[in-house]
Amino acid sequence: MITLLLIFFPLVAGLLLLFVKGPKVKTLALGAAILEFAIAVFALTQFHQDATTQFEWNYAWVQSLGITFHVGIDGISMLLVLLTTFLVPVIILTSFNTEHKNPSAFYSLILIMQMALVGVFVSLDGFLFYVFWELALIPIYFICLLWGGEDRARITFKFFVYTLAGSLFMLGGLIYLYLHTPGEHSFDIAALYTAGQSLDVVHQGYVFWAMFIAFAVKMPVFPFHTWQPDTYTTAPTQGTMMLSGIMLKMGTFGVIRWLLPLAPLGVEKYANIAIGLAVFGVVYASCIAIAQKDFKRLIAYSSIAHVGLIAAGILSMNTQGVQGAMIQMLSHGVNVVGLFFIVDLIQKRTNTREIAALGGIRNVNPQFAVLFLIVLLGSVALPLTNGFVGEFLLLNGVYQFNPWMAGFAGLSVILGAVYMLRSYQSIMLGETNTITSSFAPLETSEKAVLIIICAAIIVFGVFPKPLTDIVSPSVDQLITGLNTALGK
Amino acid sequence: MKALVLLSSLGVIALLAEIFSFKKLLYPIVLLGLITAFVLNIFDWDTNHTYFKMMQYDNYAVAFTGVIIVVAFLWFIMAEGFFKEETNLTDHFALVLFALVGAVMMVSYNNMAMLFLGIEILSIPMYILAGSNKTDVSSNESAFKYLIMGAFATGFLLFGIALIYGATGSFDLSEIVNAVSSGTAAMSIFSVGVLLMLVGMAFKVSAAPFHFWAPDVYQGAPTMITAFMSTIVKTAAFAAFLRLFSTTFMEVSGVWMNVVWVMAALTLLVGNITAVVQTSTKRMLAYSSVAHAGYMLLALLAGNEYSNSAILFYAAAYSIGSIATFCIVHIISTAKNSDGVDSFNGLAKTNPFLAIVMTIALLSLAGIPPTAGFFAKYYIFTSAFVAGNVGLVLIAIIASLIGVYYYFRLIIAMYFKESIGTEAVPVESNHKLLLLFIAILIIAMGLFPDCVIKLL
Numbered sequence: 001m002i003t004l005l006l007i008f009f010p011l012v013a014g015l016l017l018l019f020v021k022g023p024k025v026k027t028l029a030l031g032a033a034i035l036e037f038a039i040a041v042f043a044l045t046q047f048h049q050d051a052t053t054q055f056e057w058n059y060a061w062v063q064s065l066g067i068t069f070h071v072g073i074d075g076i077s078m079l080l081v082l083l084t085t086f087l088v089p090v091i092i093l094t095s096f097n098t099e100h101k102n103p104s105a106f107y108s109l110i111l112i113m114q115m116a117l118v119g120v121f122v123s124l125d126g127f128l129f130y131v132f133w134e135l136a137l138i139p140i141y142f143i144c145l146l147w148g149g150e151d152r153a154r155i156t157f158k159f160f161v162y163t164l165a166g167s168l169f170m171l172g173g174l175i176y177l178y179l180h181t182p183g184e185h186s187f188d189i190a191a192l193y194t195a196g197q198s199l200d201v202v203h204q205g206y207v208f209w210a211m212f213i214a215f216a217v218k219m220p221v222f223p224f225h226t227w228q229p230d231t232y233t234t235a236p237t238q239g240t241m242m243l244s245g246i247m248l249k250m251g252t253f254g255v256i257r258w259l260l261p262l263a264p265l266g267v268e269k270y271a272n273i274a275i276g277l278a279v280f281g282v283v284y285a286s287c288i289a290i291a292q293k294d295f296k297r298l299i300a301y302s303s304i305a306h307v308g309l310i311a312a313g314i315l316s317m318n319t320q321g322v323q324g325a326m327i328q329m330l331s332h333g334v335n336v337v338g339l340f341f342i343v344d345l346i347q348k349r350t351n352t353r354e355i356a357a358l359g360g361i362r363n364v365n366p367q368f369a370v371l372f373l374i375v376l377l378g379s380v381a382l383p384l385t386n387g388f389v390g391e392f393l394l395l396n397g398v399y400q401f402n403p404w405m406a407g408f409a410g411l412s413v414i415l416g417a418v419y420m421l422r423s424y425q426s427i428m429l430g431e432t433n434t435i436t437s438s439f440a441p442l443e444t445s446e447k448a449v450l451i452i453i454c455a456a457i458i459v460f461g462v463f464p465k466p467l468t469d470i471v472s473p474s475v476d477q478l479i480t481g482l483n484t485a486l487g488k
Numbered sequence: 489m490k491a492l493v494l495l496s497s498l499g500v501i502a503l504l505a506e507i508f509s510f511k512k513l514l515y516p517i518v519l520l521g522l523i524t525a526f527v528l529n530i531f532d533w534d535t536n537h538t539y540f541k542m543m544q545y546d547n548y549a550v551a552f553t554g555v556i557i558v559v560a561f562l563w564f565i566m567a568e569g570f571f572k573e574e575t576n577l578t579d580h581f582a583l584v585l586f587a588l589v590g591a592v593m594m595v596s597y598n599n600m601a602m603l604f605l606g607i608e609i610l611s612i613p614m615y616i617l618a619g620s621n622k623t624d625v626s627s628n629e630s631a632f633k634y635l636i637m638g639a640f641a642t643g644f645l646l647f648g649i650a651l652i653y654g655a656t657g658s659f660d661l662s663e664i665v666n667a668v669s670s671g672t673a674a675m676s677i678f679s680v681g682v683l684l685m686l687v688g689m690a691f692k693v694s695a696a697p698f699h700f701w702a703p704d705v706y707q708g709a710p711t712m713i714t715a716f717m718s719t720i721v722k723t724a725a726f727a728a729f730l731r732l733f734s735t736t737f738m739e740v741s742g743v744w745m746n747v748v749w750v751m752a753a754l755t756l757l758v759g760n761i762t763a764v765v766q767t768s769t770k771r772m773l774a775y776s777s778v779a780h781a782g783y784m785l786l787a788l789l790a791g792n793e794y795s796n797s798a799i800l801f802y803a804a805a806y807s808i809g810s811i812a813t814f815c816i817v818h819i820i821s822t823a824k825n826s827d828g829v830d831s832f833n834g835l836a837k838t839n840p841f842l843a844i845v846m847t848i849a850l851l852s853l854a855g856i857p858p859t860a861g862f863f864a865k866y867y868i869f870t871s872a873f874v875a876g877n878v879g880l881v882l883i884a885i886i887a888s889l890i891g892v893y894y895y896f897r898l899i900i901a902m903y904f905k906e907s908i909g910t911e912a913v914p915v916e917s918n919h920k921l922l923l924l925f926i927a928i929l930i931i932a933m934g935l936f937p938d939c940v941i942k943l944l
Contacts, residue, residue, distance in 0.1 A: 062938045065870075127866075134857040145903055153904045157896060164856075164892060168885045171866070175873050 002043050003055045003071045006081060007119050009036055010088075014111030020104050026096060029107035033089035036114065040085035047078055049469055051477035053124070061128070066178075066186035070125040075474030079326055079467065080121040080253055083333050084246050088114045090452060091241045094341050096445035097348070098237070100147055106238075113139035113242060120250050126174045126187040129258070130167070133250065137163055140242060147236040159231040166217030166224070170254075173210030177262060196262035197485045201269055208266030211259045212274060218251030219307045221274075222281025232300035237344040240296075244303050245337040249329050252307065255314050256322060261478070264485040267317060275312045275401065279409045282308035286415035295353045295423060296343045299336065302379070302419065305412050306332050312409055313394035319479045321397025326471045327464060328390025331378065331457075335387060338375035338453040345446060346427065350435045355423050360432030364439040369428050371450040376424055378457035380417045385461040389468075489537055489545055490528040491553055492592050494521060499585035506578040514581055515571055519564060526557045541660055542599045549596035551800055551943045552727040556591050559719050559807045565922045566815045567712040580620065583613035584716070591724035595731070600649045600659040603728060607645065607692065610724060611638050614717060618709040630708025637691070637701040645688025651681030661736045668739045679743045685732070686744050692725040695785060696754040699778045703762075706774035711821065714770060715814035718777040719807035726784050730799055734791050741791065748789050752880060755782030756887035763894045769817050770827045772894055773810070776853065779891060780806050783865065786872045786880055794871035797944040801867055804940060805852060805860035805933060812849035812926040815919060816842055823913040832898055834907025842915065843902045845923040852930045854895040855888050860933035867941065 013032035020028055047054060056072035073081065092110065100106045116139070119132030137160065144156040178185055180195040196207060217224045232240050260267055267274075285304035292298035310328050313321035345368070346361070347353050362369035374385075381387035391413065399406035442450070460467060498521040505514045529550055537545040564584075571580055590610030597603040615638060619631025653659060655678035656667035667673040687698065694702040706714045737744065759779025766772035780802075787798040819842065820835070821827035836843040852861030865888065872881050933940065 062941070064938060064942045065867075131857040131862075134862070138851070138856065142903070145900070153900045157893075157900065160896070161889060161892060165889050168889070171869070172873075172881065172885065175866075175870050178870075179874060 001055070001057065002039065002046070003057050003073055003122050006036070006039055006043065006085075007071065007115055007122065009039065009115075010111040010118070011115040014108040014115065017104055017108040017111065025103045025107055026092070029111065030089055030092045030096075032111060033085075033092050033114070037085040037089055040081050043073065044078065044082065044470075047073070047470070049075070049473060051075065051473040056124070058124075061125075066181075066184055066188070066191075067127045068125045068186075068188055069128060070188060071119075071122040071128070072124050073122055075471040076253070076256060076326065076478075077121045079330060079471050080249055081118055083249065083330050084114060084117050084121065086456075087241070087245045087333055087337055090337060090449055091238050091245070093445055093449050094241065094337075094344065095238050097443050098344075100236070102146075106143065106147060109139040109143050110238065110242065113143075117246050117250065121253060124189045126178065126189065126192050126258075128187070130171055130174060133170075133254075134164075134167055136247060136250065137167075140239060140247065143239040143242070144231065144235040147239065149234045149236075152234045155227075155230045155234045159227045162224075162227040163217055166214040169210045170214035173207050173214075173262075176210070177207060193261050197264065199263075199265075201265040204263040204266035205269055206266075207263040208259065208270055211254070211262065212270075215251040215254040215259060216277075216311075218254070219248055219311055220251070220304065221278050221308060221311050222284055222304070223277070225281065225285070225304050228304060229297055229300045232303070233294065233297050237340055240300075240340050241337045244300075244340065245333040248303070248307055249333060252310050252314060252325060252329055255311065256325070256478070260314070260317060260482055261485070264317075264482050267315060268486060271315050271317070271401070275315050275398070275405055278308045278312040278315065279398075279405050281305070282312070282409055282412040283415070286412055286419065290415065290419045290422075292419075293354055293356060295346070295355050295427065296340070297353075298355070298419060298423060299339045299343065302339075302416060303332075303336055305416065306336075306379075309391065309394050309398075309409050309412055312405065313397045316397045316401035317479070317482055318397050318400050319475060320393045320400065322475045322479065323468065323472060324390050324393025324395075324397055326390075326475065327467060328387070328394055330467060331386040331390050331460070334453055334456050334460075335375060335379040338450065338457075339379060341446075341449055341453075342372050342375060345442070349439050352435065355426050358427040358433075358436055359430040360428070361436050361439050362428045363432045364436060365441060367447075368439075368442055368450075371454055372428060373424070374454040374457055375450070376420050378461070380420050381413055383461075384458070386457050386464070388461060389464045489532065489539055489543060489596075491525040491532070491557065492543075492589060492596070494525045494528060495585060495589045495592060498525075499582050499589060502578050502581035502585055505581070511577055514578065515564075515568070518581060518585070519561065522557055522561045522564065526554065526561070529553050529557060538598065541662075542602050543593070543596050544598040545596055548727075548731065548796060548944060552595035552723065552803075553592050555800065555804045555807070556588065556595070556720055556723055559723065559804075559811065560588055562808065562811050562922060562926065563712075563716055563720065565918055566715065566811060566818075568916075568918060570710065570712040576620070580617070583617055587613040587617070587716070588720070591720055594724040594728040597728070597731070598661050600652065600661070600664075603732070604646065604649060606724075606728065608642070610721060611642070611692075614638075614713070614721060617713045617716070618705060620713065621710045624708075626708035627710060628708075630705045633701055633708075634705045641688050641691035641698070644684050644691070648681045648684030648686075648688060651677050651684065655681060661732075664736055665739065675740075679740060682737050682740060682743050683747065686747060689725070689729045689732070690751060693722060693729055693781045693784075694778050695751050695781050696758040696778065697751075699755065699758070699781075702778055703771050703774040706777065707768060707771045711770065711814055711818040711827075714774070715811060715818075718773070718814070719810050722777065722781065723803040723807055726781070726788075726799055726803055730788050730795065733788060734795055738791060745789065748785060749877070749880065752782050752785035752789060753883050755779065755785060756884055757782075760887045760890040760894075764890060766894070767829055768827050769829055769832070769898065770821075772829070773813060773817065776891065776894070777810070779887065780853075782887065783868050783884060786877065786884060787868045789877060789880070790871040790875035792871060792874055794867065794874060797941040798864075798867045798871045800944055801860075801933075801937065801940050802864040805864040805930070808926050808929055808933075809849045809852040809859075809861055812845055812923055812930070813853070815923060816846045816849075819913060819915055819919060829897060829901055830905070832901040833905035835902040835913075838907055838910060838912045839915065841920065842913070842923070845927045846902065847899055848927045848930055850895040850898055852934070854892045856892075858931060858934045860930045860937070863934050863937040867937075
């Protein structure tokens with residue numbers, strides 16, 4: 001029941017919001033998002049920290065085709081639901097000093113997108129998963145098209161077609177597995193697992209590629225990333241945050257929940273290529289990030305680097321890799337939202353995102369400098385920040401798969417420090433110039449967002465255990481299951 | 489059968505209206521008649537009546553008749569303006585109603601003669617209606633082209649029927665099957681007959697390479713008639729096509745399967761790719777209508793237990809989506825005197841309601857969840873997958889991506905481009921209600937497809 005509430009509350013709230021006019025919309029949207037977070041926290045208190053799937057709801061949806069409305073929450077889903085429901089109110093709060101035209105439609109779309117995202121994370125039926133997966137695309141497409149920046153029609157359309165193309169491959173893979181389910185065909189996750197694991201290695205390979213492309217486009221993994229920098233740069237700040245903070249996790253989550261158990265032999269067979277692509281993407285994106293002049297674009301590339309490492313960790317199929325990926329998904333979500341918010345703050349005050357044009361903001365606004373520094377340290381994975389735990393586990397996981405790959409992936413930490421610290425230096429330190437000298441102090445809502453994010457960075461950097469406890473039984477069970485399927 | 493009788497009598501009543509001067513009452517009478525026909529049709533469910541071996545009212549026929557009547561009802565609501573001019577009013581009513589009679593015959597025939605009659609009863613009113621805008625040159629051109637090409641296709645069809653009769657000695661579908669399976673039929677003549685009929689049917693459903701008439705005819709005809717052709721005519725033609733090929737000609741599937749494979753691939757690619765470069769929305773929708781025939785051919789080709797319900801669902805989803813798009817195109821093109829894509833610029837600002845309904849309808853035609861069109865495509869792909877046509881599914885996936893491109897051109901125009909004037913386009917209240925109903929129906933069919941697909 002609580003799962004249904006988690007899915008449908010944002011939808012109802014979003015639709016109701018369409019009928020609200022005037023400045024109340026923001027507050028109401030924030031209220032709805034906070035309420036949704038409260039529901040998620042309540043679910044967490046009721047959640048038994050073991051590997052079982054809880055709060056299940058199974059309803060025959062399209063009976064004649066074996067399609068069910070089957071949802072439930074296990075540790076992996078719980079963590080991502082928490083991330084989604086935590087980030088959406090923060091993202092709404094970031095817009096408190098921005099005036100969007102037609103705000104009721106804007107916030108309504110954000111809430112409807114939240115519904116689809118939660119749906120993706122709790123689906124236990126292949127068809128339902130696909131429907132939510134595609135459903136998430138429509139609101140974000142309109143958010144980017146209606147409120148985005150220059151040249152948005154072309155860029156958002158490229159994004160739409162890219163992800164849709166990937167998804168259609170996944171649909172093909174799912175239908176293929178569905179037709180191999182024993183007895184009455186069914187899309188239920190357990191039946192699909194059985195069908196996938198009963199295939200031979202060649203056919204699991206086909207399934208692997210069909211689904212991997214969909215997830216790789218969403219994350220994005222090199223060479224499927226070309227839509228990402230443009231889209232992140234053009235989208236309105238809140239859209240970028242939804243994309244990078246939460247939507248990206250649909251891809252990594254998809255690999256954990258669907259790809260690994262559906263085609264373990266396929267993953268094992270092609271892991272070298274897939275991890276190779278991911279790790280190459282890490283180094284490649286980091287190098288490009290170093291050369292960026294636009295700060296928003298730099299963060300977009302750094303996001304490719306981070307997610308590449310997450311993908312590599314998951315595909316190494318060991319406990320450390322997957323566990324690290326889960327933690328890192330959470331940290332990356334929080335940090336990247338913080339970074340994009342900082343970009344937005346700077347842009348609003350100085351009308352530029354060009355790193356070289358800025359400088360000396362610390363002299364004008366030291367408080368902002370400190371908060372920025374904390375977010376930045378989190379994203380370069382300094383020990384005692386939230387980024388460290390995940391990155392450490394991920395590198396450990398990749399090392400077990402192949403030390404060389406881990407070596408290359410480790411470059412991301414160094415390169416990440418290079419481009420992040422360099423841009424910090426150029427933006428915040430040095431001489432104050434005409435553009436930055438009038439840097440206005442932070443508004444209350446802006447301060448609130450940054451403090452929430454910094455608190456999350458430090459608290460979960462020092463005490464990661466509550467989070468790992470939620471997820472580790474499910475991860476252990478997943479890895480055990482995979483090892484059985486692989487005959488280890 | 490009762491529905492068929494009722495529709496025919498409605499047609500006759502429409503003709504009498506001129507003599508007994510109750511023209512004003514005709515519109516409500518027809519709407520009421522359609523509702524009654526729908527109810528009567530429901531009573532035929534599960535009865536499996538046959539009439540002198542000529543017509544067979546199995547569930548297949550009843551389901552398709554139901555879809556045709558519902559779409560016709562929506563069409564009449566949309567086309568109220570078409571029945572407002574004083575001259576020729578009763579002719580218009582009678583012609584449309586007789587066309588419906590033909591459509592119902594095409595989904596329920598059990599005899600080649602009835603198939604032929606159904607096709608002709610449907611086609612001849614359509615030839616006239618396509619030219620019903622008498623003062624417009626392109627409408628005249630459209631009617632003339634349609635007539636010439638249609639007559640040509642009928643020739644093929646008739647020749648095919650004649651050869652099949654020669655090979656098997658019967659017009660009756662079950663006797664044809666018997667003759668083929670018992671080996672008494674002259675197979676070489678029979679195969680040629682099947683291929684000739686395939687050409688005729690492919691023309692009627694506008695499958696490539698027999699689609700060339702469609703864009704010109706669709707563009708030239710009055711928008712309302714275009715909507716009728718691309719929904720009801722297409723549904724009926726596909727139902728007839730499927731009824732013939734999935735049962736009677738299944739024995740000789742080796743003869744036509746490969747041909748239909750190539751036709752499906754061509755239709756998907758030609759329809760979608762050509763639609764991309766169109767600047768007129770009507771012409772774009774015409775090509776998209778060709779493309780949708782391609783998807784339905786996939787299910788026809790699959791010839792398995794999913795085929796019937798897949799085509800039923802697809803035809804229904806596609807028809808209601810098309811009614812909505814044509815209705816909005818009609819509203820916009822009358823207001824702005826142009827049916828170009830750029831006449832949709834800025835519609836989201838001036839008429840948000842129209843823009844939202846148009847978006848839902850286009851998303852459905854493009855096959856994006858949670859709309860009816862998505863489930864329809866999914867179901868078609870599944871049926872093709874089961875039949876092992878993986879290559880064709882891949883082509884269809886690529887084709888639907890191309891489809892997204894041109895449907896989204898309209899969406900981008902509506903939301904992103906600036907309009908020239910800021911005045912809202914006037915919308916009649918019956919159109920508003922109709923569009924609202926269709927928008928809800930599209931989502932509802934996407935969320936609860938079971939209601940339709942478990943019929944067959």
